[in-house]
Amino acid sequence: MLHVAEAARVSVATVSAVLNGTATVSPELTQRIEQAIRDIGYKRNAIARSLKMGTTRTIGLTVPHITNPFFTDVVSVIQQAFDRAGYAVMLCCTDEDLNTQDDQIRLLLDRMVDGLIVARVGDGGILKGIVGDANVPVVLLDRLCDGVDTDAVVLDNQRAVFDAVTYLIHLGHRRIGYITGASDISPMHDRMIGYREALQAAGLPVAEELIRSGNFHEIDGYNATMQLLSLHDRPSAIFSANNPMVIGTMKAIRDIGLSCPEDISVACFDDFPWSDVFVPQLTTVAQPVQAIGEQAANLLLDRLAGNREAPPRKLVLKGRLMIRNSCRPLGALAQSVSA
Amino acid sequence: MLHVAEAARVSVATVSAVLNGTATVSPELTQRIEQAIRDIGYKRNAIARSLKMGTTRTIGLTVPHITNPFFTDVVSVIQQAFDRAGYAVMLCCTDEDLNTQDDQIRLLLDRMVDGLIVARVGDGGILKGIVGDANVPVVLLDRLCDGVDTDAVVLDNQRAVFDAVTYLIHLGHRRIGYITGASDISPMHDRMIGYREALQAAGLPVAEELIRSGNFHEIDGYNATMQLLSLHDRPSAIFSANNPMVIGTMKAIRDIGLSCPEDISVACFDDFPWSDVFVPQLTTVAQPVQAIGEQAANLLLDRLAGNREAPPRKLVLKGRLMIRNSCRPLGALAQSVSA
DNA sequence: AACGCTAATCTAAACGTTTCGAATGTGTCA
DNA sequence: TGACACATTCGAAACGTTTAGATTAGCGTT
Numbered sequence: 192m193l194h195v196a197e198a199a200r201v202s203v204a205t206v207s208a209v210l211n212g213t214a215t216v217s218p219e220l221t222q223r224i225e226q227a228i229r230d231i232g233y234k235r236n237a238i239a240r241s242l243k244m245g246t247t248r249t250i251g252l253t254v255p256h257i258t259n260p261f262f263t264d265v266v267s268v269i270q271q272a273f274d275r276a277g278y279a280v281m282l283c284c285t286d287e288d289l290n291t292q293d294d295q296i297r298l299l300l301d302r303m304v305d306g307l308i309v310a311r312v313g314d315g316g317i318l319k320g321i322v323g324d325a326n327v328p329v330v331l332l333d334r335l336c337d338g339v340d341t342d343a344v345v346l347d348n349q350r351a352v353f354d355a356v357t358y359l360i361h362l363g364h365r366r367i368g369y370i371t372g373a374s375d376i377s378p379m380h381d382r383m384i385g386y387r388e389a390l391q392a393a394g395l396p397v398a399e400e401l402i403r404s405g406n407f408h409e410i411d412g413y414n415a416t417m418q419l420l421s422l423h424d425r426p427s428a429i430f431s432a433n434n435p436m437v438i439g440t441m442k443a444i445r446d447i448g449l450s451c452p453e454d455i456s457v458a459c460f461d462d463f464p465w466s467d468v469f470v471p472q473l474t475t476v477a478q479p480v481q482a483i484g485e486q487a488a489n490l491l492l493d494r495l496a497g498n499r500e501a502p503p504r505k506l507v508l509k510g511r512l513m514i515r516n517s518c519r520p521l522g523a524l525a526q527s528v529s530a
Numbered sequence: 531m532l533h534v535a536e537a538a539r540v541s542v543a544t545v546s547a548v549l550n551g552t553a554t555v556s557p558e559l560t561q562r563i564e565q566a567i568r569d570i571g572y573k574r575n576a577i578a579r580s581l582k583m584g585t586t587r588t589i590g591l592t593v594p595h596i597t598n599p600f601f602t603d604v605v606s607v608i609q610q611a612f613d614r615a616g617y618a619v620m621l622c623c624t625d626e627d628l629n630t631q632d633d634q635i636r637l638l639l640d641r642m643v644d645g646l647i648v649a650r651v652g653d654g655g656i657l658k659g660i661v662g663d664a665n666v667p668v669v670l671l672d673r674l675c676d677g678v679d680t681d682a683v684v685l686d687n688q689r690a691v692f693d694a695v696t697y698l699i700h701l702g703h704r705r706i707g708y709i710t711g712a713s714d715i716s717p718m719h720d721r722m723i724g725y726r727e728a729l730q731a732a733g734l735p736v737a738e739e740l741i742r743s744g745n746f747h748e749i750d751g752y753n754a755t756m757q758l759l760s761l762h763d764r765p766s767a768i769f770s771a772n773n774p775m776v777i778g779t780m781k782a783i784r785d786i787g788l789s790c791p792e793d794i795s796v797a798c799f800d801d802f803p804w805s806d807v808f809v810p811q812l813t814t815v816a817q818p819v820q821a822i823g824e825q826a827a828n829l830l831l832d833r834l835a836g837n838r839e840a841p842p843r844k845l846v847l848k849g850r851l852m853i854r855n856s857c858r859p860l861g862a863l864a865q866s867v868s869a
Numbered sequence: 870a871a872c873g874c875t876a877a878t879c880t881a882a883a884c885g886t887t888t889c890g891a892a893t894g895t896g897t898c899a
Numbered sequence: 900t901g902a903c904a905c906a907t908t909c910g911a912a913a914c915g916t917t918t919a920g921a922t923t924a925g926c927g928t929t
Contacts, residue, residue, distance in 0.1 A: 192885065192886070193885080201908075201909085202908070202909045202910070203885090203886080203887090203909090203910095204887080204888075204908075204909060204910075204911095205907090205908060205909075207886070207887060207888080208887095208888095208907095208908090211887080213887085213888080214888095214907085214908090215906070215907075216907070216908080217906090217907065217908090220907085220908080234636075234639065234640060235640065235885090235886080236581075236640075236642065236884090236885050236886065237640040237641045237642065237886095238577060238580050238581045238586065238641070238642045238884090238885080238886090239581050239884070239885035239886040239887090239914090240885080240886055240887080241577050241886090241914095242575075242577050242578050242581050242884090242885080242886070242914050242915070242916085243885080243886050243887050243888085243913075243914050244886085244887070244914085245914080247577065247641075249620070249641065256606075257596075257602060257605060257606045257609070258599075258602055258603060258606050258803075260597075263596060263597055263602050264597060266596060266621075267595075267596045267597050267623060270596070270621060270622070270623055271623065271625075274622065274623075274634070277637075279620050279622075279637055279638070279641055280620065280621055280622075281588070281618050281619065281620050281621075282605075282609060282619055282620075282621040283609070283613065283618075283619075284606060284609055284610065284613075286610075295613070297573075298616075298618055299618070300573065301573060301574065301575075301576040302576045302577070302586075302588065302618055303575065303576065303577045409803070435803075438803055438804060438807055441807040441808070442806075442807055445807070463804075464597075464748070464774075464777055465777060465802075465804050465808070467781075468777055468780040468781055468784070468808075469780070469804070469807075469808030469809060469810070470808060470809040470810075471808070471809075531915065531916070532915080540878080540879085541878070541879045541880075542879095542915090542916080542917095543878075543879060543880075543881095543917080543918075544877090544878060544879075546916070546917060546918080547877095547878090547917095547918095550917080552917085552918080553877080553878090553918095554876070554877070555877070555878080556876090556877065556878090559877085559878085574915090574916080575914090575915050575916070576916095577914090577915080577916090578884090578914070578915035578916040578917090579915080579916055579917080580884095580916090581884050581885070581886085581914090581915080581916070582883075582884050582915080582916050582917050582918090583884085583916085583917070584884075
């Protein structure tokens with residue numbers, strides 16, 4: 192900027208003024224300065240600007256796993272939204288590990304991000320400390336957090352699973368296996384409630400041996416399914432509470448020599464682009480990823496625009512059951528269908 | 531830092547010294563300073579540090595689409611690698627659009643990223659200007675760029691497609707449809723050569739009507755496949771040169787009332803987690819995503835570590851044909867197999 | 870006791886912006 | 900003609916670090 196000022200024979204203050212349009216400067220000088228900027232190929236140093244202004248126009252985004260297609264899609268939407276608003280996005284993957292998440296949040300705060308969108312992990316860790324206390328607004332994504340009262344956008348997980356399991360019950364299924372992630376994650380907790388309530392609402396018992404818990408990974412889904420299928424009275428349907436785990440479920444079914452939906456019905460949480468391309472076409476609970484991402488971005492952008500005082504806002508969106516052909520009717524229903 | 535210095539009754543220079551270990555300071559003061567840091571909860575301002583040091587310990591990463599599973603995986607690997615090295619990653623999606631890419635590269639450079647990893651789009655745009663000229667090292671990912679002579683890691687695309695198409699020919703296929711992306715993207719260009727060479731090596735003609743070009747999206751693959759399948763002498767196999775497009779291919783086959791592999795064989799570029807879970811299990815060319823991401827990260831980290839003078843390094847990795855059951859033998863071969 | 874050497878600490882400039890308040894010039898009005 | 904308002908422009912401080920070079924203190928030598 193100094194060079195530009197010299198070339199245009201003005202002070203740096205004037206250059207700054209035309210750059211930001213913050214004061215009226217004569218057409219003549221404006222012209223000279225713009226010319227000098229072009230000649231020199233000057234680019235304003237955003238770091239220096241950030242230091243002075245106290246804002247970086249950068250936000251931090253942390254997700255457990257970017258390879259989970261749900262998060263992939265949401266990250267993509269969020270990135271686009273902030274891009275439009277002139278913000279950069281720093282992306283971190285926490286690998287479902289609380290220490291990693293804490294490290295990365297520290298990394299982001301050190302770099303003075305203006306805001307944070309967090310699909311949190313564990314019990315929240317340092318997140319609890321920075322919400323409210325600090326000056327950086329936080330939006331929780333997908334997962335609420337005890338003791339962290341801030342903006343959030345989540346799914347009505349309970350209702351979504353309730354609907355899906357009720358659908359299975361209507362098809363005639365009575366013993367429905369359920370594979371979940373760690374229950375200290377709010378969506379997993381809520382989904383579990385939805386499962387239990389659906390059974391209870393239909394007057395069915397909740398058999399604890401049909402409930403298996405894993406750590407979100409494909410291998411966990413595989414092992415859980417193996418256990419369910421070796422039960423002496425094995426389930427006729429399995430609901431898998433997240434996407435990577437259902438891959439494990441499908442592989443376990445294949446490896447054990449069964450097929451879906453003939454021998455066992457499968458439904459799962461999270462839709463993905465291939466859902467209706469292959470056989471079986473999976474019945475899933477689709478999350479409105481576009482809306483989730485946009486709402487999260489909007490909540491944060493609103494705070495960044497200065498609206499700091501509004502009380503925390505919690506947006507709850509609805510899932511949608513995508514009925515395909517991975518679940519088959521049982522008993523009397525099966526008769527009427529095949530007839 | 532000023533507050534820490536006052537609390538510990540020392541100068542800021544001394545605080546800086548213990549923070550960075552850049553000078554010997556007495557145990558007594560060290561102790562006092564560390565105590566003050568804890569008391570105050572002081573965190574060093576990375577922006578001010580960046581301004582002074584001229585380095586941000588942040589890199590920029592741009593990819594065309596993060597929802598393409600190939601890029602998802604590579605982004606994930608790269609993010610982890612830089613995380614380990616204490617770098618933050620700014621992620622941008624260019625949406626296969628050159629102007630968007632230029633905007634985002636400018637955004638990243640404004641923010642003074644220390645380096646750039648780019649899966650470029652279009653003809654490179656301002657990329658050409660910043661390589662060599664500027665002080666920020668650039669690593670090309672997946673896609674080379676004419677006129678941009680810098681570090682790169684790519685696949686041997688030509689060979690990979692050559693092998694895949696040769697495999698189809700060995701199965702007895704003679705008319706093999708080929709669906710590609712824009713040919714100004716180096717991988718697409720190279721893959722096309724591999725396709726042509728495989729046919730030529732087998733003494734087969736290259737029928738131009740079997741070659742269709744799209745813009746990487748599912749819908750493009752769908753339309754191209756529709757066209758191929760309505761040819762009066764339709765192909766017996768289709769090779770789709772990227773992942774989103776093969777979804778379109780599968781949907782088109784389904785919608786037109788055919789099935790894979792009975793009526794038409796399909797193979798494609800890029801493996802994905804579901805490849806072997808559903809029916810048909812897709813035969814794919816798997817890229818070594820882990821290696822690609824790590825090598826790209828290593829190339830850049832090496833430059834960041836100060837090795838600026840070494841000539842550009844180009845790493846070419848091998849793809850791997852994952853033979854599953856989406857391609858069936860034809861003619862005499864089919865006889866012997868079914869016998 | 871004067872000297873030099875080393876180790877520990879500090880002062881102050883610099884990084885590249887923004888912005889407040891001061892300075893300068895021009896025109897208007899009494 | 901002098902006073903005043905207004906429009907432009909500028910000087911310099913500030914943002915929070917790092918670091919070169921200055922200063923000080925302690926100690927062993929002669």
